[in-house]
Amino acid sequence: MTDEREPVGVIGVGWVGLVTAACFAELGHRVVARDILPEKVEALSRGEITIHEPGLGELLARNSERLTFTTDMDELLDAARLLFVCVDTPPTVSGDADLSRVRSVVEDLSAGGGHALVMKSTVPAGTGQSIRRDLPGVPYVSCPEFLKEGSAVEDFLHPDRVVIGSDPGDEAAGDAVARLYEPLGGEIVRTDVSSAEMIKLASNAFLATKISFVNEIANVCEEVGADVTEVARGMGLDQRIGSAFLRPGIGYGGSCFPKDVSALKMLAGNSGYHFQLLNAVIEVNELQKRRVIGKLQKHLGPLLGKRVALLGLAFKPHTDDMREASSLVLAARLEGEGAEVVAYDPVAGDVARNLLGAVEFADSPLEALDGADATILVTEWPEFAELDWVEAAGRMARPLLVDGRNFLDPALLESAGFEYEGIGRAVDAPVQAQPAS
Numbered sequence: 001m002t003d004e005r006e007p008v009g010v011i012g013v014g015w016v017g018l019v020t021a022a023c024f025a026e027l028g029h030r031v032v033a034r035d036i037l038p039e040k041v042e043a044l045s046r047g048e049i050t051i052h053e054p055g056l057g058e059l060l061a062r063n064s065e066r067l068t069f070t071t072d073m074d075e076l077l078d079a080a081r082l083l084f085v086c087v088d089t090p091p092t093v094s095g096d097a098d099l100s101r102v103r104s105v106v107e108d109l110s111a112g113g114g115h116a117l118v119m120k121s122t123v124p125a126g127t128g129q130s131i132r133r134d135l136p137g138v139p140y141v142s143c144p145e146f147l148k149e150g151s152a153v154e155d156f157l158h159p160d161r162v163v164i165g166s167d168p169g170d171e172a173a174g175d176a177v178a179r180l181y182e183p184l185g186g187e188i189v190r191t192d193v194s195s196a197e198m199i200k201l202a203s204n205a206f207l208a209t210k211i212s213f214v215n216e217i218a219n220v221c222e223e224v225g226a227d228v229t230e231v232a233r234g235m236g237l238d239q240r241i242g243s244a245f246l247r248p249g250i251g252y253g254g255s256c257f258p259k260d261v262s263a264l265k266m267l268a269g270n271s272g273y274h275f276q277l278l279n280a281v282i283e284v285n286e287l288q289k290r291r292v293i294g295k296l297q298k299h300l301g302p303l304l305g306k307r308v309a310l311l312g313l314a315f316k317p318h319t320d321d322m323r324e325a326s327s328l329v330l331a332a333r334l335e336g337e338g339a340e341v342v343a344y345d346p347v348a349g350d351v352a353r354n355l356l357g358a359v360e361f362a363d364s365p366l367e368a369l370d371g372a373d374a375t376i377l378v379t380e381w382p383e384f385a386e387l388d389w390v391e392a393a394g395r396m397a398r399p400l401l402v403d404g405r406n407f408l409d410p411a412l413l414e415s416a417g418f419e420y421e422g423i424g425r426a427v428d429a430p431v432q433a434q435p436a437s
Protein backbone atom coordinates (compact mmCIF):
# COMPACT_ATOMS: atom_id res chain seq x y z
CA MET A 1 0.00 0.00 0.00
CA THR A 2 2.91 2.31 0.83
CA ASP A 3 4.30 2.04 -2.67
CA GLU A 4 1.00 3.11 -4.26
CA ARG A 5 1.07 6.49 -2.56
CA GLU A 6 2.47 9.49 -4.38
CA PRO A 7 6.05 10.21 -3.24
CA VAL A 8 6.52 13.69 -1.83
CA GLY A 9 9.49 16.05 -2.07
CA VAL A 10 10.05 18.68 0.61
CA ILE A 11 12.46 21.60 0.11
CA GLY A 12 13.57 23.30 3.34
CA VAL A 13 13.46 21.27 6.53
CA GLY A 14 12.64 23.85 9.22
CA TRP A 15 9.47 23.96 11.31
CA VAL A 16 7.10 23.70 8.37
CA GLY A 17 9.23 21.40 6.22
CA LEU A 18 10.07 18.89 8.93
CA VAL A 19 6.47 18.68 10.14
CA THR A 20 5.24 18.37 6.51
CA ALA A 21 7.78 15.61 5.81
CA ALA A 22 6.97 13.69 9.00
CA CYS A 23 3.20 13.96 8.53
CA PHE A 24 3.19 12.88 4.87
CA ALA A 25 5.39 9.93 5.88
CA GLU A 26 2.86 9.13 8.61
CA LEU A 27 0.17 9.09 5.90
CA GLY A 28 2.17 6.41 4.09
CA HIS A 29 4.05 8.47 1.52
CA ARG A 30 7.72 8.09 0.80
CA VAL A 31 9.26 11.51 1.47
CA VAL A 32 12.58 12.91 0.34
CA ALA A 33 13.40 16.17 2.15
CA ARG A 34 16.19 18.47 1.07
CA ASP A 35 17.91 21.25 2.98
CA ILE A 36 20.99 23.30 2.17
CA LEU A 37 22.45 22.92 5.68
CA PRO A 38 24.57 19.75 5.78
CA GLU A 39 24.69 19.68 9.60
CA LYS A 40 20.89 19.71 9.78
CA VAL A 41 20.57 16.96 7.17
CA GLU A 42 23.21 14.84 8.95
CA ALA A 43 21.51 15.27 12.35
CA LEU A 44 18.09 14.34 10.94
CA SER A 45 19.59 11.36 9.08
CA ARG A 46 21.03 10.15 12.40
CA GLY A 47 17.53 10.40 13.91
CA GLU A 48 18.25 13.57 15.92
CA ILE A 49 15.44 16.13 16.02
CA THR A 50 16.45 19.68 15.26
CA ILE A 51 13.48 21.53 16.80
CA HIS A 52 11.29 21.18 19.89
CA GLU A 53 7.80 20.29 18.70
CA PRO A 54 5.44 17.97 20.63
CA GLY A 55 4.89 14.60 18.95
CA LEU A 56 7.38 15.21 16.14
CA GLY A 57 10.11 12.92 17.50
CA GLU A 58 7.75 9.95 17.70
CA LEU A 59 6.46 10.60 14.17
CA LEU A 60 9.97 10.81 12.71
CA ALA A 61 11.09 7.66 14.52
CA ARG A 62 7.98 5.68 13.54
CA ASN A 63 8.32 6.59 9.86
CA SER A 64 12.09 6.68 9.49
CA GLU A 65 12.06 4.05 6.73
CA ARG A 66 9.88 6.25 4.54
CA LEU A 67 11.94 9.42 5.17
CA THR A 68 15.18 10.46 3.48
CA PHE A 69 17.02 13.69 4.29
CA THR A 70 19.49 15.00 1.75
CA THR A 71 21.36 18.07 0.54
CA ASP A 72 21.21 16.75 -3.01
CA MET A 73 18.56 18.40 -5.18
CA ASP A 74 18.88 15.69 -7.85
CA GLU A 75 18.01 12.99 -5.33
CA LEU A 76 14.82 14.90 -4.53
CA LEU A 77 13.97 15.53 -8.19
CA ASP A 78 14.47 11.85 -9.04
CA ALA A 79 12.24 10.71 -6.19
CA ALA A 80 9.17 12.96 -6.35
CA ARG A 81 6.91 14.83 -8.73
CA LEU A 82 5.24 17.11 -6.18
CA LEU A 83 7.80 19.44 -4.59
CA PHE A 84 6.62 21.19 -1.41
CA VAL A 85 8.61 24.40 -0.95
CA CYS A 86 9.03 25.16 2.78
CA VAL A 87 11.99 27.55 2.80
CA ASP A 88 12.08 30.60 5.06
CA THR A 89 10.82 33.99 3.85
CA PRO A 90 12.19 36.36 6.51
CA PRO A 91 11.70 40.13 6.40
CA THR A 92 14.16 42.33 4.52
CA VAL A 93 15.34 45.61 6.09
CA SER A 94 12.51 47.32 4.18
CA GLY A 95 9.90 45.10 5.86
CA ASP A 96 9.05 43.28 2.61
CA ALA A 97 9.27 39.48 2.43
CA ASP A 98 12.73 38.26 1.43
CA LEU A 99 12.10 35.83 -1.42
CA SER A 100 15.75 35.03 -2.15
CA ARG A 101 15.48 31.46 -0.86
CA VAL A 102 12.32 30.85 -2.87
CA ARG A 103 14.08 32.26 -5.93
CA SER A 104 17.05 29.97 -5.43
CA VAL A 105 14.72 26.95 -5.34
CA VAL A 106 13.14 28.12 -8.61
CA GLU A 107 16.61 28.44 -10.18
CA ASP A 108 17.28 24.77 -9.34
CA LEU A 109 14.29 23.65 -11.42
CA SER A 110 13.70 23.42 -15.10
CA ALA A 111 10.75 22.65 -17.33
CA GLY A 112 10.34 19.16 -18.70
CA GLY A 113 11.19 17.26 -15.52
CA GLY A 114 7.54 16.47 -14.85
CA HIS A 115 7.63 18.26 -11.50
CA ALA A 116 5.07 20.58 -9.90
CA LEU A 117 5.95 23.27 -7.37
CA VAL A 118 3.73 23.45 -4.29
CA MET A 119 4.41 26.64 -2.33
CA LYS A 120 3.96 26.25 1.44
CA SER A 121 6.25 29.15 2.31
CA THR A 122 4.35 32.36 3.06
CA VAL A 123 4.84 34.67 0.10
CA PRO A 124 3.26 37.97 -0.99
CA ALA A 125 0.29 37.76 -3.33
CA GLY A 126 1.61 37.90 -6.88
CA THR A 127 4.66 35.71 -6.18
CA GLY A 128 3.11 32.60 -7.73
CA GLN A 129 2.18 34.45 -10.91
CA SER A 130 5.71 35.74 -11.25
CA ILE A 131 7.22 32.27 -10.68
CA ARG A 132 4.87 30.82 -13.31
CA ARG A 133 6.15 33.42 -15.78
CA ASP A 134 9.78 32.57 -14.93
CA LEU A 135 9.22 28.82 -14.97
CA PRO A 136 6.82 28.06 -17.82
CA GLY A 137 5.89 24.41 -18.10
CA VAL A 138 6.22 23.71 -14.39
CA PRO A 139 2.76 23.56 -12.79
CA TYR A 140 2.46 25.80 -9.71
CA VAL A 141 0.19 25.34 -6.69
CA SER A 142 -0.12 27.64 -3.69
CA CYS A 143 -0.79 25.64 -0.52
CA PRO A 144 -0.11 27.98 2.41
CA GLU A 145 0.58 26.45 5.79
CA PHE A 146 -1.47 27.35 8.88
CA LEU A 147 0.17 25.18 11.55
CA LYS A 148 1.00 26.72 14.93
CA GLU A 149 4.33 26.01 16.59
CA GLY A 150 3.76 24.06 19.78
CA SER A 151 0.89 22.08 18.20
CA ALA A 152 2.25 21.82 14.66
CA VAL A 153 1.83 18.06 14.24
CA GLU A 154 -1.75 18.15 15.54
CA ASP A 155 -2.57 21.13 13.34
CA PHE A 156 -1.12 19.50 10.24
CA LEU A 157 -2.94 16.21 10.79
CA HIS A 158 -6.24 17.88 11.77
CA PRO A 159 -6.48 21.05 9.68
CA ASP A 160 -9.41 23.50 9.99
CA ARG A 161 -9.05 23.97 6.26
CA VAL A 162 -6.56 23.31 3.49
CA VAL A 163 -6.18 26.10 0.96
CA ILE A 164 -5.14 25.04 -2.55
CA GLY A 165 -4.64 27.72 -5.18
CA SER A 166 -4.04 26.87 -8.81
CA ASP A 167 -4.47 28.91 -11.97
CA PRO A 168 -5.96 27.76 -15.30
CA GLY A 169 -3.76 25.06 -16.82
CA ASP A 170 -2.43 23.80 -13.48
CA GLU A 171 -5.66 22.27 -12.13
CA ALA A 172 -4.28 18.72 -12.37
CA ALA A 173 -1.44 19.61 -10.01
CA GLY A 174 -3.99 21.22 -7.67
CA ASP A 175 -6.05 18.00 -7.81
CA ALA A 176 -2.94 15.95 -6.92
CA VAL A 177 -2.27 18.13 -3.87
CA ALA A 178 -5.94 17.91 -2.84
CA ARG A 179 -5.71 14.10 -2.98
CA LEU A 180 -2.76 14.17 -0.57
CA TYR A 181 -4.78 16.14 1.99
CA GLU A 182 -8.10 14.32 1.56
CA PRO A 183 -7.41 11.69 4.28
CA LEU A 184 -6.98 14.47 6.86
CA GLY A 185 -10.53 15.82 6.63
CA GLY A 186 -10.92 19.56 7.03
CA GLU A 187 -12.52 21.67 4.33
CA ILE A 188 -10.47 21.96 1.15
CA VAL A 189 -10.67 25.48 -0.27
CA ARG A 190 -9.89 25.45 -4.00
CA THR A 191 -9.13 28.88 -5.39
CA ASP A 192 -6.71 30.79 -7.61
CA VAL A 193 -3.04 31.31 -6.67
CA SER A 194 -3.20 35.01 -5.74
CA SER A 195 -6.28 34.49 -3.55
CA ALA A 196 -4.60 31.56 -1.78
CA GLU A 197 -1.57 33.75 -1.08
CA MET A 198 -3.82 36.51 0.27
CA ILE A 199 -5.78 34.08 2.48
CA LYS A 200 -2.57 33.28 4.37
CA LEU A 201 -1.43 36.89 4.81
CA ALA A 202 -4.92 38.15 5.68
CA SER A 203 -5.43 35.36 8.25
CA ASN A 204 -2.22 36.19 10.10
CA ALA A 205 -2.87 39.92 9.91
CA PHE A 206 -6.38 39.43 11.29
CA LEU A 207 -5.13 37.34 14.23
CA ALA A 208 -2.44 39.93 14.99
CA THR A 209 -5.12 42.64 14.82
CA LYS A 210 -7.25 40.73 17.33
CA ILE A 211 -4.28 40.53 19.70
CA SER A 212 -3.43 44.22 19.42
CA PHE A 213 -7.12 45.09 19.82
CA VAL A 214 -7.51 43.15 23.05
CA ASN A 215 -4.20 44.56 24.31
CA GLU A 216 -5.57 48.07 23.83
CA ILE A 217 -8.80 47.07 25.57
CA ALA A 218 -6.68 45.75 28.46
CA ASN A 219 -4.80 49.04 28.67
CA VAL A 220 -8.09 50.96 28.83
CA CYS A 221 -9.39 48.51 31.46
CA GLU A 222 -6.41 49.46 33.64
CA GLU A 223 -7.41 53.13 33.36
CA VAL A 224 -11.08 52.62 34.17
CA GLY A 225 -10.84 49.79 36.73
CA ALA A 226 -12.42 47.06 34.59
CA ASP A 227 -11.03 43.53 34.31
CA VAL A 228 -10.05 42.53 30.77
CA THR A 229 -10.43 38.82 31.62
CA GLU A 230 -14.11 39.45 32.27
CA VAL A 231 -14.43 41.75 29.28
CA ALA A 232 -12.80 39.22 26.91
CA ARG A 233 -14.98 36.41 28.29
CA GLY A 234 -18.12 38.44 27.75
CA MET A 235 -17.03 39.46 24.26
CA GLY A 236 -15.82 36.01 23.21
CA LEU A 237 -19.17 34.36 23.85
CA ASP A 238 -20.57 36.38 20.95
CA GLN A 239 -20.20 33.94 18.05
CA ARG A 240 -19.41 36.79 15.69
CA ILE A 241 -16.35 37.59 17.80
CA GLY A 242 -15.20 34.25 19.27
CA SER A 243 -12.87 33.80 22.22
CA ALA A 244 -9.70 32.70 20.39
CA PHE A 245 -6.87 35.26 20.35
CA LEU A 246 -8.74 37.52 22.78
CA ARG A 247 -6.09 37.13 25.47
CA PRO A 248 -4.11 40.22 26.34
CA GLY A 249 -0.41 39.98 27.08
CA ILE A 250 2.95 41.48 26.25
CA GLY A 251 2.52 41.40 22.49
CA TYR A 252 2.76 38.83 19.74
CA GLY A 253 6.10 37.53 18.48
CA GLY A 254 7.38 34.48 16.66
CA SER A 255 8.57 33.83 13.16
CA CYS A 256 5.25 34.58 11.45
CA PHE A 257 3.00 37.35 12.78
CA PRO A 258 5.55 40.19 12.90
CA LYS A 259 6.98 39.49 9.46
CA ASP A 260 3.68 38.61 7.79
CA VAL A 261 1.90 41.72 9.09
CA SER A 262 4.80 43.83 7.88
CA ALA A 263 4.90 42.00 4.53
CA LEU A 264 1.17 42.62 3.97
CA LYS A 265 1.51 46.28 4.89
CA MET A 266 4.42 46.62 2.44
CA LEU A 267 2.64 44.61 -0.26
CA ALA A 268 -0.30 47.01 0.01
CA GLY A 269 2.02 50.03 -0.01
CA ASN A 270 3.97 48.75 -3.03
CA SER A 271 0.65 48.33 -4.82
CA GLY A 272 -0.36 51.93 -4.01
CA TYR A 273 -2.66 51.27 -1.06
CA HIS A 274 -1.97 52.62 2.45
CA PHE A 275 -3.07 49.90 4.92
CA GLN A 276 -3.64 52.22 7.90
CA LEU A 277 -4.99 49.63 10.32
CA LEU A 278 -1.85 47.48 10.16
CA ASN A 279 0.33 50.45 11.14
CA ALA A 280 -1.61 50.68 14.38
CA VAL A 281 -1.49 46.90 14.94
CA ILE A 282 2.31 46.95 14.67
CA GLU A 283 2.76 50.04 16.86
CA VAL A 284 0.45 48.76 19.60
CA ASN A 285 2.39 45.49 19.63
CA GLU A 286 5.74 47.25 20.03
CA LEU A 287 4.46 49.50 22.83
CA GLN A 288 2.81 46.58 24.60
CA LYS A 289 6.18 44.86 25.15
CA ARG A 290 7.52 48.05 26.74
CA ARG A 291 4.59 48.71 29.08
CA VAL A 292 5.93 46.01 31.39
CA ILE A 293 8.89 48.22 32.22
CA GLY A 294 6.52 50.94 33.41
CA LYS A 295 4.72 48.42 35.62
CA LEU A 296 8.02 47.47 37.28
CA GLN A 297 9.02 51.11 37.75
CA LYS A 298 5.67 51.85 39.38
CA HIS A 299 6.68 49.50 42.20
CA LEU A 300 10.47 49.70 42.19
CA GLY A 301 11.28 53.19 40.95
CA PRO A 302 14.45 53.31 38.81
CA LEU A 303 15.55 49.82 37.75
CA LEU A 304 19.28 50.57 37.96
CA GLY A 305 20.95 47.69 39.83
CA LYS A 306 17.66 45.83 40.33
CA ARG A 307 17.67 42.10 39.64
CA VAL A 308 14.78 41.04 37.39
CA ALA A 309 13.95 37.41 36.59
CA LEU A 310 12.31 36.41 33.30
CA LEU A 311 10.24 33.24 33.53
CA GLY A 312 10.05 31.86 30.00
CA LEU A 313 11.85 33.15 26.93
CA ALA A 314 10.34 31.33 23.94
CA PHE A 315 7.77 33.33 21.98
CA LYS A 316 5.11 30.86 23.14
CA PRO A 317 5.02 27.66 25.21
CA HIS A 318 5.89 24.21 23.81
CA THR A 319 8.51 25.54 21.42
CA ASP A 320 12.16 26.57 21.57
CA ASP A 321 11.63 29.16 18.83
CA MET A 322 13.06 32.53 19.88
CA ARG A 323 12.40 34.39 16.62
CA GLU A 324 10.89 37.82 17.46
CA ALA A 325 10.18 36.67 21.02
CA SER A 326 8.94 39.45 23.33
CA SER A 327 11.63 38.34 25.81
CA LEU A 328 14.33 39.75 23.50
CA VAL A 329 12.83 43.25 23.66
CA LEU A 330 12.17 42.97 27.40
CA ALA A 331 15.72 41.87 28.19
CA ALA A 332 17.15 44.70 26.07
CA ARG A 333 14.90 47.31 27.71
CA LEU A 334 15.72 46.04 31.21
CA GLU A 335 19.44 46.12 30.46
CA GLY A 336 18.99 49.59 29.01
CA GLU A 337 17.52 50.68 32.36
CA GLY A 338 20.55 49.23 34.15
CA ALA A 339 18.82 46.15 35.58
CA GLU A 340 20.50 42.78 36.02
CA VAL A 341 18.53 40.13 34.09
CA VAL A 342 18.33 36.45 34.97
CA ALA A 343 16.23 34.01 32.96
CA TYR A 344 14.84 30.50 32.87
CA ASP A 345 13.09 28.63 30.07
CA PRO A 346 12.41 24.87 30.12
CA VAL A 347 13.49 24.32 26.48
CA ALA A 348 14.60 27.57 24.80
CA GLY A 349 17.65 28.18 27.03
CA ASP A 350 20.20 26.82 24.56
CA VAL A 351 18.85 28.84 21.64
CA ALA A 352 18.43 31.94 23.83
CA ARG A 353 22.00 31.91 25.19
CA ASN A 354 23.32 32.92 21.76
CA LEU A 355 20.87 35.83 21.54
CA LEU A 356 20.98 37.18 25.09
CA GLY A 357 24.68 37.59 25.80
CA ALA A 358 24.37 39.69 28.96
CA VAL A 359 21.60 37.63 30.56
CA GLU A 360 22.38 35.14 33.34
CA PHE A 361 20.73 31.73 32.85
CA ALA A 362 19.26 29.69 35.70
CA ASP A 363 18.65 25.94 35.73
CA SER A 364 15.24 26.13 37.37
CA PRO A 365 12.51 28.72 37.92
CA LEU A 366 13.22 28.89 41.66
CA GLU A 367 16.93 29.42 41.03
CA ALA A 368 16.04 32.31 38.70
CA LEU A 369 13.98 33.91 41.47
CA ASP A 370 16.75 33.74 44.09
CA GLY A 371 17.39 37.29 45.34
CA ALA A 372 15.33 38.90 42.52
CA ASP A 373 13.60 42.25 43.05
CA ALA A 374 10.87 41.32 40.57
CA THR A 375 9.91 38.64 38.10
CA ILE A 376 8.10 38.82 34.79
CA LEU A 377 6.17 35.81 33.53
CA VAL A 378 6.98 36.01 29.83
CA THR A 379 5.92 32.61 28.45
CA GLU A 380 2.99 30.62 29.84
CA TRP A 381 4.76 27.28 30.29
CA PRO A 382 2.43 24.95 32.27
CA GLU A 383 5.19 24.23 34.83
CA PHE A 384 5.00 27.84 36.04
CA ALA A 385 1.39 27.30 37.14
CA GLU A 386 2.61 24.40 39.30
CA LEU A 387 5.44 26.32 40.98
CA ASP A 388 5.56 26.49 44.78
CA TRP A 389 4.82 30.22 44.91
CA VAL A 390 5.21 30.40 48.70
CA GLU A 391 8.77 29.16 48.39
CA ALA A 392 9.26 31.44 45.38
CA ALA A 393 8.20 34.49 47.41
CA GLY A 394 10.60 33.49 50.19
CA ARG A 395 13.52 33.31 47.78
CA MET A 396 12.98 36.75 46.25
CA ALA A 397 14.38 40.01 47.63
CA ARG A 398 10.96 41.50 46.84
CA PRO A 399 8.09 39.23 45.78
CA LEU A 400 6.77 41.29 42.90
CA LEU A 401 5.41 39.54 39.79
CA VAL A 402 4.27 40.99 36.50
CA ASP A 403 2.20 38.33 34.78
CA GLY A 404 2.79 39.16 31.13
CA ARG A 405 0.30 36.53 29.96
CA ASN A 406 -2.43 36.77 32.63
CA PHE A 407 -1.61 33.12 33.23
CA LEU A 408 -1.48 32.85 37.01
CA ASP A 409 -4.17 33.15 39.65
CA PRO A 410 -3.76 36.58 41.28
CA ALA A 411 -5.49 35.45 44.52
CA LEU A 412 -3.08 32.52 44.85
CA LEU A 413 -0.08 34.74 44.22
CA GLU A 414 -1.26 37.33 46.71
CA SER A 415 -1.90 34.71 49.37
CA ALA A 416 1.68 33.48 48.75
CA GLY A 417 2.90 36.98 49.59
CA PHE A 418 3.30 38.45 46.11
CA GLU A 419 2.49 41.90 44.80
CA TYR A 420 0.75 40.87 41.54
CA GLU A 421 0.39 42.90 38.35
CA GLY A 422 -1.39 41.41 35.36
CA ILE A 423 -2.31 42.99 32.05
CA GLY A 424 -5.60 44.87 32.30
CA ARG A 425 -6.66 42.79 35.27
CA ALA A 426 -8.46 44.26 38.27
CA VAL A 427 -6.74 42.72 41.28
CA ASP A 428 -9.89 41.93 43.25
CA ALA A 429 -11.91 40.59 40.33
CA PRO A 430 -12.89 36.92 40.18
CA VAL A 431 -10.38 34.74 38.37
CA GLN A 432 -11.35 32.59 35.41
CA ALA A 433 -9.38 29.57 34.21
CA GLN A 434 -7.13 30.65 31.35
CA PRO A 435 -7.14 28.21 28.42
CA ALA A 436 -3.90 28.12 26.43
CA SER A 437 -4.21 29.93 23.08
Ligand SMILES: NC(=O)c1ccc[n+]([C@@H]2O[C@H](COP(=O)([O-])OP(=O)(O)OC[C@H]3O[C@@H](n4cnc5c(N)ncnc54)[C@H](O)[C@@H]3O)[C@@H](O)[C@H]2O)c1
Binding pocket: 011, 012, 013, 014, 015, 016, 017, 034, 035, 036, 037, 040, 086, 087, 088, 089, 101, 104, 105, 120, 121, 122, 123, 145, 146, 147, 148, 149, 255, 256
Ligand atom coordinates in the same frame (compact mmCIF):
# COMPACT_ATOMS: atom_id res chain seq x y z
N1 LIG B 1 7.07 28.41 11.61
C1 LIG B 1 5.76 28.50 11.52
O1 LIG B 1 5.04 28.41 12.51
C2 LIG B 1 5.10 28.72 10.18
C3 LIG B 1 3.72 28.51 10.06
C4 LIG B 1 3.12 28.72 8.82
C5 LIG B 1 3.88 29.16 7.73
N2 LIG B 1 5.22 29.37 7.89
C6 LIG B 1 5.99 29.81 6.72
O2 LIG B 1 6.69 28.68 6.21
C7 LIG B 1 7.98 29.06 5.71
C8 LIG B 1 9.06 28.28 6.45
O3 LIG B 1 9.03 28.65 7.82
P1 LIG B 1 9.86 27.86 8.91
O4 LIG B 1 9.52 28.46 10.22
O5 LIG B 1 9.69 26.42 8.69
O6 LIG B 1 11.35 28.31 8.48
P2 LIG B 1 12.73 27.75 9.06
O7 LIG B 1 13.67 28.91 9.04
O8 LIG B 1 12.50 27.02 10.34
O9 LIG B 1 13.18 26.67 7.98
C9 LIG B 1 13.53 26.98 6.66
C10 LIG B 1 14.51 25.93 6.16
O10 LIG B 1 14.73 26.11 4.76
C11 LIG B 1 16.11 25.84 4.50
N3 LIG B 1 16.46 26.42 3.19
C12 LIG B 1 16.70 27.72 2.86
N4 LIG B 1 16.97 27.80 1.54
C13 LIG B 1 16.89 26.55 1.03
C14 LIG B 1 17.03 25.99 -0.28
N5 LIG B 1 17.33 26.75 -1.35
N6 LIG B 1 16.90 24.65 -0.43
C15 LIG B 1 16.60 23.86 0.63
N7 LIG B 1 16.44 24.33 1.87
C16 LIG B 1 16.58 25.67 2.07
C17 LIG B 1 16.83 26.46 5.67
O11 LIG B 1 18.13 25.94 5.80
C18 LIG B 1 15.89 26.02 6.83
O12 LIG B 1 16.27 24.76 7.35
C19 LIG B 1 8.06 30.58 5.91
O13 LIG B 1 7.66 31.20 4.73
C20 LIG B 1 7.06 30.83 7.03
O14 LIG B 1 6.53 32.13 6.98
C21 LIG B 1 5.84 29.15 9.09
